[in-house]
Amino acid sequence: MYSFDYQKAKSVADAAKVLAKDGDAKLLAGGQSLIAAMKLRLAHPSEVIDLGTIKELSGIKADSKAVAIGAMTRHAEVASSAAVKKAIPALASLAAGIGDRMVRNMGTIGGSLANNDPAADYPAAVLALGATVVTNKRKIAADEFFKGMYETALQKGEIITSVSFPVPKRAAYMKFKNPASRYAIVGVFVADSGTGVRVAVTGAGPSVFRVAAMEKALAAKFAPESVASIAVPEKGLNTDLHAKADYRAHLITVMARRAVEAAMK
Amino acid sequence: MTVKVSLTVNGKPASAEIEERTLLVNFIRDTLRLTGTHVGCDTAQCGACTIHMNGRAVKSCNMLAMQAEGAELVTIEGIAKADGTLHPMQEAFRQHHGLQCGFCTPGMVMSAIDLVKNFPDPSEELIREQLDGNLCRCTGYHNIVKAIKAASQTMRS
Amino acid sequence: MATPYIGASIKRKEDYRFLTGAGNYTDDVALPRQTHAHFVRSPHAHAKIKSIRKDKALKAPGVVAIFTGDDLAGAKVNGLPCGWLITDVNGQPMKEPPHPCLAQGKARYVGDHVAIVIAESYQQARDAAELVKVEYEELPAVVRAGDARKEGAPAVHDIAPDNTCYVWGLGDKAAVDKAFAGAAHVTTLEFLNNRLIPNAIEPRAANASYSRADDSYTLYVASQNPHVERLLMTAFVLGLPEHKVRVVAPDVGGGFGSKIYLYAEDVVCTWASKQINRPVKWTADRSESFVSDAHGRDHVTKAELALDREGRFLAMRVTTTANMGAYLSTFASCIPTILYATLLAGQYTTPVIYAEVTAVFTNTAPVDAYRGAGRPEATYVVERLVETAAREMKMSPAEIRRRNFIKTFPYQTPVALLYDTGNYEATLAEALRIADVAGFQGRKADAARRGKLRGLGYSCYIEACGIAPSNVAGALGARAGLFEAGEVRVHPTGKVTVFTGSHSHGQGHETTFGQVVADRLGIPMEDIEIVHGDTGKILFGMGTYGSRSIAVGGTAIVKAADKIVAKGKKIAAHLMEAAEADIEFKDGAFVVRGTDKKKAFAEVSLAAYVPHNYPLDKLEPGLNENAFYDPANFTFPAGSHICEIEVDPDTGTVSIVNFTAVDDFGKIINPMIVEGQVHGGLTQGIGQALTEGCHYDKESGQLVTGSYLDYCMPRADDVPAFKVGTKETPCTHNPLGVKGCGEAGAIGAPAAVMNALTDALGVRDIEMPATPQRIWRACQESKMKKAA
Structure with a gap:
C-alpha cells in the first residue's frame, strides 16, 4: 500500500469539502473494494476520508411504499433487517449473498454503488427496482446513475447519503457466481412493481443493464416461460477465463427464468 | 506521517502511533505481537485474518487499523477462558479434528463462532x-463442518 | 496390558497451541534488529535484463541494502541445484541449465527474482523496490508444454535450443508394439493433466540471521525438510560449512510439496544477512506465492490401452510431455519419470508397458512435486483409460477392473516396481457397498426427472510411498539418500524426548509418533515429547514428502526405541541378577521370565543415569539411542474411489453428491488423523478435477490465475461430506506394517470425478478443471450431436 493521509470525516459536508479540494482523495466507506485495491497498489489515493464515524449515514427506514437505506449501512444489516425482509425480501436476500459473511459485516451499500464494479450485486437491485440514489446534492434516478464500468453519475464532491427502493409487488434476484471470486458472473434481478416489470443484469456487461425484451414479455405475462426463450445478444458482454460472452448470454436467460420462478413463490 | 490509534483488544486497552497505511492485521501482529491472527492472501479471500470487531467477524487484512479506532476487538488469543479452558468452538475443533496445519484455524474458529451466533x-x-x-487447504472441510455443527449444540446449551 | 495407543483416535497434542493462536510460524518470528526484504520480480515472461539501476532506490527512506544477480555472481554464490539426474533414451544426462538465485542476464518467467531490497520495514522495502529501475528487452515467450518443441518456439535456455530437458523411456517398447498389433481392442485417449498451484495457506517465508560472534547462520524457514534445505544450501549454493548453519522449520502452515524445495529467497536472505550483519525477513504475499512457488502437474499425454476380446489388458503405451517450467526445481526431473511412469501398471496385470516422457522448458514458474507428484498423473492415465475401455467394450467398470486385478503378491510390474502386498478386490467391494452402486440407476432416473444428469465414476489407484530405498533411488539418478533418522532420548525419570527427521506441517506427527513410541516403550503418551524441524536439535533428516513419514520416519523411531529396550534389558538383567536372555519387556516393565520379579521402565532409566549399581565394565551409562532407517522397498497404498455427481445442464454446474474412498494404508496408527488426511487429499483431487487450473496467457506469458479471484480453491460448499473406509493389508517390510496415507486422496480423486462426469455427460473426455463453462459447452455439443 502506498502512503496516504488519513482523516475521519466529521460530517458529510466536511467530507465533501476535502473531496472537492483534493482530486486524488478517496472516500472510505466499508473499504472492502478500496482497501483491497490499495493493498495491491492498484489504487493510490493521496488522502483517505473515512466516513465510518458519521452515524446519520447508517440505518434503514421502511414503510409500505419504500425502503430507504443509509449509504453506510452494512450488507449484513440489510440482510438481517426484519423491515427489509418484509418489504423487499429479494433485496435482503441479495445483500445476504454479497461477498462472504466477513465482507458483509464491513461492506456498505453506498460504497458498492459508488464503486459500480461490473460484478457487484447491488446495482442490479437498484436498477430493477427503479431506486433513487440520494446524494448530498441531489436525487439520481437509477436509470441515470450507472454510466459504465466503475463509472457513475456522481460528480466531484458528491457523496451518496442513502438509497430509496420502492416496494415492488414481487421480485427476486438470481446469481451465478464466479467459482473462484464468488462475484456475479451473471446476476439477474427481476422486479414487478405492479405497474411494470424491470429486469436488470449485473456481472455480464461492463455495467449493469436492463433487458427490454424480457421486461416486455414479463409485463404481458409474468411467468418463467415468458423469458425462457429470450436470448440476449452476446455482443458487448464480458469475456474472461471463467465465462465467455456466449456463456454469459445463455446464463442471463437461465437466471432470469429462475428469478421469475422465485418471484412467483 | 503517523496517526494514533486507540482501541480495546481482548478486553485490554491498546494504543500506538502507526503509519496511516497500517492494516489492522499488521497492527495486531506486528505492533501488539498477537501472532495468532494470520495472513494467507492479499485479496481478502482466505479468511485466516478473521477477528471480531464489536461482536462481528471481519477480515482484519482488509481494513485499516484506523477503521477500528475505538472498537472492541477479540482475536483468537482472547476466546479461551483465563484459566486456559477452550471455548466450545475451539474444543469442538479439537474433538473433531477440524484442523491440521493450524494456519487457517484461528480465522476459521473466529468465523465459526460468528456463524453460530448468526x-x-x-x-x-x-x-x-x-x-x-x-x-482451508488441509482438512477438506469435512471435520470443520462437523466441529461447527457440534459446537452449535454445546453453545446453545 | 494397557490399552494400546496404536489404532486409537487419540486427540492431537498439537491442537491446543494452534487453536489458541500460540502456534509459531516463520512470519511470527521477530528478531532483534530485524530488517525486511522485498524481491523485485520480472514482470515479463522472457526478457533480457539490459541494466539494473538501484541508486534512486538506495536513497529511499529506510533502505539498508539492495542486491542483484551481479552481486551474487561476484560473491561466487552458485545457482540452485537439481537433486535428481535423469538419463535420456540415448544415455545422455538431462540438460541442466544454471538456476541463478537472482536472475543473471535474462528473466525467464513472470515472477523470476531480479533483485532483493532490504529495508527497516516491509512497506519501505516495497516502496523502494518500485524505484529499482530494471531495463528489460522483451523476448517472445513459450508457456505451454505442447508448444515448447514446436518449430520456431523461443528457446528458454541456450543449452537447450529445442527446449528439451530430456526424452526418457521406461519399459519394453518392442514388446508393447507387438502386443498392440495383435489386440482385439485399443482404447486411446489424449488429454492434459492440468497445471496446479499448491497454495498452502501459509505463504512461504524465511528469516535469516548471522552471528559474527561465531560466524554462524540461523535460518527460520517454512520448509518440509530443514536438513535437506541446509545440505543443499551449504554444500551446493553458498559453500558454507554445514555445522555453521542452523535451519529451523517451526510450525509450518501446510506444504503439499511446495515447501520441499530450496528456493532462491531462502538462499538470498541467508547470504544477505551476513552482508548487512542483520536478520533479513521475507514473507511472500499470496500474489508472490502464485508466481514463485513451484507448481504441479502440467502434462500433455497420449495414452493407449490394448485389450483382448474378454477385456484383459495386453499392453499400455503412454507418451507424455511434461512442463518443467523455466528452471529445474529441486526434484522436478524425477516427478514425471520415476514417480510417474513406474506407476502405470496401476492395480493391474498389464504384462507390458512402455512410457516415453519428454520434459520441456517453458517461460513459466518451475514445476515440481505437488501432493501425489507423478502418481496422480499416472492414476489419471490408467483409470481414465480403463473406464473408457469398459464403456467402449460394454463391460461394467467394476468387472473390467476385477478381471485385470493383480491377485498374487509379491508382484513384479513391467515398470520396475515390486508390489509387496495388497487386496484390490476387497477395497473395490467395500467401496461398491458404501457407495450403494446397486442403487445408482434409480438415483439416476430420479435425477433425470428433475432435469439433471447423474454419473458414476471409479478410480482404483495405487501409489508408491515410503520413499525410498536409497540404493534403488541412487541407481535411478537420485543425488541424495532417502532414509530417515530418529533418536529416542530417555531421561533419568523415564520421560522421553523423541527427535525425528520427519517434519510435521499438519500431519500430526507429534501425536502419531507419540502413539508409536508409547506402545513400544509401554509408557503413557503424556511422558513423550516429539521434536522435529530443527537441524540444531535433530541428528539428521530427509524430511516429509511422498507419504513417507510413518513408513520411514516412524520406522527409524521404532528402531531407536527397540535399541532402548535392548539396552534396558541388559541393565535390568544386572539389577535383578538374572540372565539377559531371561528378561522380557512387557507393558512398560522389564520382567524376569516366569517370575514376578520386574523393574519398571523408570527404574531402569534411573539406573542408567545414576549408575551406582550398574555393569559399567560392560555397558555405557545413559539411555539414548539413534537409528537410521533405509527402507527395503517402497510401500504401496492402494484403494478404490467412487464418485457420484449430478450436473445441471442449464448452467454446467456440477455437484458431487457422493464420494466414497476405501483405502488400504496397511496398519493404521490413528484412524482420526488418517481420515483427515484422506479428506484433505480428496478435496485437492476434486479441486484438480473441477475447480483449479493454473492458466498462463499463451502470448504474453502472464499468469492469468494469479490470485484467489481467478484461481479457484475448493471451498466448503464445493465438496461433499466424504464416506471413507479402510481395508488393512499390512506392509510386509517395515515393523509397523504401515504404508502412508498423505497423498492417496489427491491421487485417486481426479480420475473418479472425471469418470463420473464423462459418464453423466456421455462424452469421451472433458478438460480439467471441468468448470461450469466447460461442462455447459460439452452439454451444448452433445445436444447438437444428438440433434444432428
Missing part, C-alpha cells in the same frame, strides 16, 4: 455455504 442451529448445508469466506 445461525444458532445451522444445517450442514448452511455451514458449508457460510464458510465461503474461509479457505
